[in-house]
Amino acid sequence: MALTILIVEDSEDDQRLCRRALRATGHILVPALTAAAGLAKFAETHPDMILLDFNLPDMDGLGFLEKFTDRGVAAVPVIMLTGEGNESIAVAAMKAGASDYLVKDVAGDYLRLLPSVVRRTNEAHEQRMQARRLGELSEAILETVADGILGVDADGNILSANPAAERMLLSTSSQMIGQHLTRYLRMADLRENWSDHPLTQRHDGSVTLCRDCDLFLRACGTSFPANYTASPLDFEGNGRYGWVLVFQDITERKQAEEELIKTARYDSLTGLPNRLMFQDYFSKSLKRMARKKQHLALLFLDLDDFKTVNDTHGHLAGDQVLQSVAQKLVKCVREGDLVSRFGGDEFTILAEDCEPTLLGDFSKRIIAELETPFVVNGQLMQISATIGISLHPECGCDERTLLQKADAAMYRAKKEGKQKYGIYADLECGLKN
Numbered sequence: 001m002a003l004t005i006l007i008v009e010d011s012e013d014d015q016r017l018c019r020r021a022l023r024a025t026g027h028i029l030v031p032a033l034t035a036a037a038g039l040a041k042f043a044e045t046h047p048d049m050i051l052l053d054f055n056l057p058d059m060d061g062l063g064f065l066e067k068f069t070d071r072g073v074a075a076v077p078v079i080m081l082t083g084e085g086n087e088s089i090a091v092a093a094m095k096a097g098a099s100d101y102l103v104k105d106v107a108g109d110y111l112r113l114l115p116s117v118v119r120r121t122n123e124a125h126e127q128r129m130q131a132r133r134l135g136e137l138s139e140a141i142l143e144t145v146a147d148g149i150l151g152v153d154a155d156g157n158i159l160s161a162n163p164a165a166e167r168m169l170l171s172t173s174s175q176m177i178g179q180h181l182t183r184y185l186r187m188a189d190l191r192e193n194w195s196d197h198p199l200t201q202r203h204d205g206s207v208t209l210c211r212d213c214d215l216f217l218r219a220c221g222t223s224f225p226a227n228y229t230a231s232p233l234d235f236e237g238n239g240r241y242g243w244v245l246v247f248q249d250i251t252e253r254k255q256a257e258e259e260l261i262k263t264a265r266y267d268s269l270t271g272l273p274n275r276l277m278f279q280d281y282f283s284k285s286l287k288r289m290a291r292k293k294q295h296l297a298l299l300f301l302d303l304d305d306f307k308t309v310n311d312t313h314g315h316l317a318g319d320q321v322l323q324s325v326a327q328k329l330v331k332c333v334r335e336g337d338l339v340s341r342f343g344g345d346e347f348t349i350l351a352e353d354c355e356p357t358l359l360g361d362f363s364k365r366i367i368a369e370l371e372t373p374f375v376v377n378g379q380l381m382q383i384s385a386t387i388g389i390s391l392h393p394e395c396g397c398d399e400r401t402l403l404q405k406a407d408a409a410m411y412r413a414k415k416e417g418k419q420k421y422g423i424y425a426d427l428e429c430g431l432k433n
Contacts (some may be wrong), residue, residue: 002026003122006047008038008064009081010057014104018051021111022118033057035064042068042076049122050078052098054089062089065096077125079117081110099125148216148247151233154240156181156200168249170219184217188225198230205232205241212250225254267341269319270326278340278348282399285338285350289392296392297359299349300406301329301366304384304418306345313376320376321383332366348406356391363387363421371419386413387421395424 002025009015010033019029030045032038035056042050050068054061061080068078077099082090090101100121102110148165152158157180161173169176169184176184182194194200198209209230215223228247235242265277273281282298289296303325310318322345329339329347338350351362366387373382388410390402409422416422 001122002028003048003118004028004030004045005049005051005118006030006032006038006041006045007051008032008035008056009051009053010034010055011053014053014081017108017111018114021114025115025118027118035059035067038064039067047076049118049125050076052078052080054080054082054093061093061098062096065093065098069097075129077121079121146248148245148249150176150181150184150245150247151235151242152181152199152245153235153242158184159235159242165247168218168224168247169216175219186215186217186223188213188215199243203232203241205234205239207232209243216247216249224249224251226250227253270323270341272326272330272347273338273340275340275342278338278342278350279399281338281340282350285352286392286397286399289352290397292353294353295356297349297351297354297356298390298392298402298406299351299359299363299366300342300388300390300403300410301347301349301385302387302410302414303345303370304386304414306383309381309383313379313381317376317379317381321381324374324376325370325383325385328369328372329366332362332369356394359389359391359423360421363389367419367421384419386410386418388413389421389423391423 005022005027007015007018007029009018009031012031012033015029015031022029030041030047032041035058038050038052038056041047052061052064056064059067061082065078078097080090080093080098080101081104082093082101083104090098090103093101100117102113102117104110145162146164148168149160149162150158150165151160157178158176161169161171161176165176166172171184181199187194187197198207198211210228211230212225212227214226214228216226217223226247227250228245230243230245232241233244234240265274265280266272267274285296288294303321306318306321309321322341325347326339326341329349333339333349334351336352338348340348340350342348349366354362367385370383370385373380375381388406388408390396390405390409392402395405396402405424409424413420413422
């Protein structure tokens with residue numbers, strides 16, 4: 001590609017020699033004999049490159065570079081031409097902004113090198129310009145993208161933050177840079193140690209993390225659930241990989257998920273866990289108690305003559321009775337016991353690590369609490385219940401067996417006059433008032 005090259009050289013002979021050396025390249029040379037003329041010709045012709053002699057009549061090459069840079073045109077490459085013995089000046093010129101230099105030797109060997117130096121300087125300049133354009137494009141993308149982006153070094157210190165991260169975390173990038181990532185990120189489960197987090201583990205740069213179980217912390221102290229991807233990046237070029245985190249606030253998604261879970265696992269009328277959640281908890285509870293060699297009591301509770309309530313007062317009143325029963329049952333149990341609505345007018349209670357000898361008093365307290373009158377639609381109402389109990393491991397070690405035996409104990413108690421509790425034993429069902 002032919003270039004327009006401004007040659008600022010006070011020797012017409014040297015200008016002629018340079019033109020002859022570059023003749024085969026097709027480059028166009030624009031001559032200037034002084035620094036002032038060179039600056040004027042630059043503004044007029046907008047060359048692609050400058051060949052600049054260090055010794056000029058009105059100022060030296062460093063002065064030209066200073067004025068050249070002050071005018072905001074340093075993006076044009078400059079090759080400094082110096083005399084022999086002035087290598088230190090050439091180095092100073094490179095520091096001042098020159099792209100390359102050539103030493104004008106007496107034998108004129110520099111003229112033979114001039115075409116290759118021009119080509120090399122132009123190629124390096126094009127690469128720099130491309131990198132700058134890519135950098136500007138990347139910066140523009142980072143400025144406008146809606147996702148938060150954090151750059152983190154291998155030690156977990158924040159190196160950069162884009163505007164979206166600033167908005168989401170309520171901190172400026174200057175406030176975040178230098179802070180450890182744990183200032184803005186923590187695991188949702190506080191029982192877990194940060195040292196076990198995947199972001200802290202050493203890796204070879206081939207690992208990409210995708211997580212949606214952590215929380216990002218705002219500067220004001222509040223937090224939000226986030227989905228993020230962590231991609232490895234060697235910021236320092238030494239093989240110690242840091243991370244680029246791209247994250248989104250997923251508060252709305254989490255709320256929707258929680259609502260779905262609540263709908264699927266909780267009874268919409270009473271707010272108690274439903275049969276699905278009871279069964280899941282029952283299975284896990286049995287495993288815990290077997291491992292700890294502790295008792296688990298299952299109480300199966302049925303409301304007495306509840307059909308009469310619906311028939312006499314209507315289903316709306318019946319629903320209010322069920323809600324009241326749920327509230328009373330929750331008041332009766334220990335923290336950690338699970339009360340659930342099994343279906344219709346049936347409820348279950350799972351009591352881990354219970355003392356079998358206290359189950360009778362526990363059942364009496366529940367029955368007495370439910371017998372306390374309450375008001376529904378301005379009418380005083382009273383309800384009673386019968387309870388059947390099975391005990392792990394005495395009555396069985398699986399959900400089906402324990403449910404069957406608790407149900408059998410409850411029906412046996414109903415036959416004996418209701419408002420009772422029955423504890424199932426392998427050989428007999430003892431019933432109590």
